[in-house]
Amino acid sequence: MSSASNRMPENLGGLGNNMSGDGVSTSSMARSAPRPRKNTGTPPANRKLFKCDYCSKEVTNLRVHLRVHTGEKPYSCQYCQKSFSQVNTLNSHLRVHNGEKPYSCDICKKSFAYLYARNSHRRIHTGEKPFACEICGEAFTYRYTLKTHLAKVHDQNVNAAVSAPSEDPGGGSG
Numbered sequence: 001m002s003s004a005s006n007r008m009p010e011n012l013g014g015l016g017n018n019m020s021g022d023g024v025s026t027s028s029m030a031r032s033a034p035r036p037r038k039n040t041g042t043p044p045a046n047r048k049l050f051k052c053d054y055c056s057k058e059v060t061n062l063r064v065h066l067r068v069h070t071g072e073k074p075y076s077c078q079y080c081q082k083s084f085s086q087v088n089t090l091n092s093h094l095r096v097h098n099g100e101k102p103y104s105c106d107i108c109k110k111s112f113a114y115l116y117a118r119n120s121h122r123r124i125h126t127g128e129k130p131f132a133c134e135i136c137g138e139a140f141t142y143r144y145t146l147k148t149h150l151a152k153v154h155d156q157n158v159n160a161a162v163s164a165p166s167e168d169p170g171g172g173s174g
């Protein structure tokens with residue numbers, strides 16, 4: 001019945017400045033305010049990237065990448081002694097020797113060691129001629145055909161990468 005300890009709680013705020021009770025303090029409003037989300041733009045990938053000093057490219061394996069600048073080619077072909085800076089370049093080169101041809105034409109089933117060889121071969125079927133002579137407008141299936149045309153018909157000296165054998169339709173030693 002007689003509660004002795006029924007005293008009023010003290011004003012914990014100490015400096016009681018809120019006697020008017022006019023409203024909430026500003027602190028509760030600041031809490032609900034939408035805060036701008038920081039967008040750092042970093043990819044979610046977890047792997048660490050190294051920045052190349054030469055080309056500012058970010059790579060996963062800096063030591064391997066640096067070979068493109070230093071010219072170091074530690075991977076050499078055991079068949080023709082050709083050297084490569086990247087191991088996967090050597091691996092794809094090895095198909096030349098072991099006859100592996102993973103890319104096949106879906107129309108005539110002919111197989112090719114390289115994707116670009118298959119793609120340029122396929123133009124035989126599709127009739128696609130993406131290389132047009134800018135002088136006479138004649139179109140050609142292969143780049144080297146256009147270059148031959150330029151040299152023969154228009155007497156144009158095409159210096160740029162003439163030695164590129166990329167567009168060869170294939171050996172066909174079947």
Ligand SMILES: [Zn+2]
Nearest residue numbers: 052054055057
């Ligand atoms: Zn680099």
Ligand SMILES: [Zn+2]
Nearest residue numbers: 077079080082
């Ligand atoms: Zn080789």
Ligand SMILES: [Zn+2]
Nearest residue numbers: 105107108109
């Ligand atoms: Zn084909």
Ligand SMILES: [Zn+2]
Nearest residue numbers: 133135136137
């Ligand atoms: Zn022409």
